[in-house]
Amino acid sequence: MNLCEVHEKLGTTEQCLEYIEKMRWPDGVKRCPTCGCEKVVKVERKTASKNNRGWFYMCQEATCHQQFSPTAGTLFHDSHLPLIKWFQAIALVLNAKKGISAMQFRRDLGVSYKTAWYLYHRIREIMAEGDIPKLGGIVEMNETYVGGKQKGKGVYYGKKQKQTVMGAVQREGIPKMLHVEDTKVKNIKPFIEASVDPNVERVMTDQSIFYPYALKPLNLTDRHETLNHIIGEYVRGDAYTNTIENVFSLFKRGIIGQYHKVSAKHLQR
Numbered sequence: 001m002n003l004c005e006v007h008e009k010l011g012t013t014e015q016c017l018e019y020i021e022k023m024r025w026p027d028g029v030k031r032c033p034t035c036g037c038e039k040v041v042k043v044e045r046k047t048a049s050k051n052n053r054g055w056f057y058m059c060q061e062a063t064c065h066q067q068f069s070p071t072a073g074t075l076f077h078d079s080h081l082p083l084i085k086w087f088q089a090i091a092l093v094l095n096a097k098k099g100i101s102a103m104q105f106r107r108d109l110g111v112s113y114k115t116a117w118y119l120y121h122r123i124r125e126i127m128a129e130g131d132i133p134k135l136g137g138i139v140e141m142n143e144t145y146v147g148g149k150q151k152g153k154g155v156y157y158g159k160k161q162k163q164t165v166m167g168a169v170q171r172e173g174i175p176k177m178l179h180v181e182d183t184k185v186k187n188i189k190p191f192i193e194a195s196v197d198p199n200v201e202r203v204m205t206d207q208s209i210f211y212p213y214a215l216k217p218l219n220l221t222d223r224h225e226t227l228n229h230i231i232g233e234y235v236r237g238d239a240y241t242n243t244i245e246n247v248f249s250l251f252k253r254g255i256i257g258q259y260h261k262v263s264a265k266h267l268q269r
């Protein structure tokens with residue numbers, strides 16, 4: 001849903017509540033979320049105010065009498081922000097392909113920086129909680145290094161100070177990325193194990209030496225195909241890693257264009 005659609009379909013609190021209710025309880029409210037009994041009634045308030053919605057549900061079980069609304073126990077629970085702001089915020093996050101900064105968020109939503117930061121991080125947390133299935137079919141994998149310009153020479157020069165990010169993507173699917181300490185097998189094997197379905201058709205990587213070592217204990221060696229970038233081989237039939245390269249490219253342009261600077265501590269977000 002884009003911002004215009006949010007404005008059209010979810011322009012009032014009532015519309016938002018109806019929408020949340022349909023998502024949560026497509027067949028209507030059947031049970032009390034607290035005690036599980038089926039004696040639930042809808043109660044209309046005579047006068048609705050800003051903080052008092054026009055109606056709520058009530059459990060009629062004598063020992064319970066729980067009052068609840070469709071937002072109970074959700075992302076929107078106990079929020080003082082109008083629901084319309086939440087939906088505008090969600091639309092902004094979902095449509096920002098390269099990410100969006102809390103500053104941009106503040107400007108777009110017309111809220112304080114503190115509110116913008118809170119909304120942004122809550123939405124991202126919820127997005128990360130969803131269980132993304134393991135990647136199957138043809139999976140491309142690569143690693144990338146994130147970090148500013150290196151000053152000076154010596155032990156800190158080069159990749160040492162850069163942060164390593166592993167990435168895997170299913171063709172036509174969504175990517176998975178993980179901030180790892182380095183590309184030692186002990187760090188990348190758990191990522192592959194957690195991201196790639198054991199029944200994957202093929203795994204494409206470049207010829208970096210650590211992939212064979214990480215893929216072997218996972219019994220993926222027979223389905224591993226590599227491209228020799230050193231001799232200029234980037235595509236061989238349907239073997240290529242352009243999809244994951246594009247993911248990294250968006251990710252990096254996001255860091256440069258939206259976040260400007262990302263500390264190692266927050267990189268995983």
Ligand SMILES: [Zn+2]
Binds near residue numbers: 035036
């Ligand atoms: Zn109850």
